[in-house]
Amino acid sequence: MVQQVFFYYLAFASIASAVLTVGLRNPVHCGLALLSLLFHIAGFFVLLNAEFIAAVQIIIYAGAILVLYLFVLMLLNLKTEERFLHRRYALWLFFALLAAGQAFWLLLHSPFAGKPGDVTPDKVTQFGHSQTIGIVLFNEYFLPFEIVGVFLLGAIIGAIVLAKDRPPEAGNERTS
Amino acid sequence: MIPLSSYLAVSSVLFVTGLIGVLIRRNFIIILMSVEIMLNAANLNLVAFSSYLDSMAGQIVALFIIAIAAGEAAVGLAIIIVVFRGRIATNVDQINLLKW
Numbered sequence: 001m002v003q004q005v006f007f008y009y010l011a012f013a014s015i016a017s018a019v020l021t022v023g024l025r026n027p028v029h030c031g032l033a034l035l036s037l038l039f040h041i042a043g044f045f046v047l048l049n050a051e052f053i054a055a056v057q058i059i060i061y062a063g064a065i066l067v068l069y070l071f072v073l074m075l076l077n078l079k080t081e082e083r084f085l086h087r088r089y090a091l092w093l094f095f096a097l098l099a100a101g102q103a104f105w106l107l108l109h110s111p112f113a114g115k116p117g118d119v120t121p122d123k124v125t126q127f128g129h130s131q132t133i134g135i136v137l138f139n140e141y142f143l144p145f146e147i148v149g150v151f152l153l154g155a156i157i158g159a160i161v162l163a164k165d166r167p168p169e170a171g172n173e174r175t176s
Numbered sequence: 177m178i179p180l181s182s183y184l185a186v187s188s189v190l191f192v193t194g195l196i197g198v199l200i201r202r203n204f205i206i207i208l209m210s211v212e213i214m215l216n217a218a219n220l221n222l223v224a225f226s227s228y229l230d231s232m233a234g235q236i237v238a239l240f241i242i243a244i245a246a247g248e249a250a251v252g253l254a255i256i257i258v259v260f261r262g263r264i265a266t267n268v269d270q271i272n273l274l275k276w
Contacts, residue, residue, distance in 0.1 A: 014186065015190065021193075021206075022193055022194070027206060034209050037216065047178075050227060060242050068249055068253060069209065073205060076205075093200055097196075100192040103188045107188055116229050118231075148244070151244065151247055154247075155250050158254070162258055163258065
């Protein structure tokens with residue numbers, strides 16, 4: 001019963017914040033709505049017995065990624081535009097609603113079947129979620145873990161190279 | 177007990193909201209935020225399946241998705257800074273130099 005109350009609250013709040021993120025005019029308000037969405041998704045993770053993912057969600061998404069977004073928003077000093085939607089947005093909205101219809105059709109016709117694993121909720125509560133996920137991550141998924149490390153290094157180098165200020169006498173700067 | 181299909185319904189609604197945001201907004205940064213909404217919907221889907229199937233695989237993939245979202249945000253925002261600093265455009269529908 002308590003779970004259902006929490007579920008309905010989280011579902012309503014997260015969908016409302018997603019709609020506000022897409023629909024609000026001022027970019028900073030959109031960022032704050034996105035923050036609310038991330039926190040409510042973390043609440044869903046707690047409801048699903050995935051505490052470690054919830055903590056990572058709050059620390060990395062709400063703590064790091066969103067601060068990056070807000071930094072760039074403040075740095076660029078975007079003003080609120082008169083026309084904030086795309087020029088032919090009705091056409092794209094039609095295609096998006098078509099895709100939504102197909103997603104719901106697939107959802108209604110899916111059998112939701114799968115092979116159950118061996119990590120039952122009892123096991124998770126016995127050893128703790130961090131230990132369970134750590135053992136699986138560093139045994140079975142060690143190679144993808146290392147690949148993600150290299151990927152993050154590449155992303156750091158790429159971001160620095162892209163955003164570095166070139167000297168004006170280099171002659172390759174666009175000054176139009 | 178909440179059925180799995182409720183989680184799937186919430187995550188598909190979130191995904192479609194993000195998709196609509198990518199398609200109809202003009203601002204770069206809002207488009208990246210809509211991509212983050214879609215990634216979060218996928219994460220919710222993965223963790224719900226992982227919890228209902230008693231398997232850890234979905235949660236591991238959700239962790240990888242969070243890492244990749246961080247990289248995507250960093251590179252995307254760097255590109256946005258370059259585009260703004262060169263005064264190339266202020267909205268996505270003005271970046272049409274490659275569209276010939």
